[in-house]
Amino acid sequence: MKRVLIVDDAVTVRSYHRQVLEAAGFVADEAANGMEGLEKALSGRYDLFLIDVNMPRMDGYSLLTALRQAASLAGIPAIVITTESGPAQQARAIAAGANFMLTKPVTPEELTLYARMLGGADV
Structure with missing residues (x-):
């Protein structure tokens, strides 16, 4: 199973994305801000990151930059x-390291499509 880390400060958004992706066969984990996301990314094994931009403690751009600087997470x-x-x-x-950008709100079909394309189609 493919694993995804959802990093967003809004609990309702994290829950929605988790439900959509778990229904599509992903195993989902959550983080409430960029700092928590970085800690989880460094200590876990993920196939895809979903990252919000505006968050406390560390914004999405800073998180992306940190992820791309970590050799084990850069790809x-x-x-x-x-x-x-x-x-x-x-x-x-894109400059910070994103592979793609979606604008909220995303439909379940849109989220599933791009998650499968970037995170692996074998879910």
């Missing part, structure tokens, strides 16, 4: 899911 795909949209935000997310 794991990351999807930024945020309410912010536009070319500038997308460019910043």
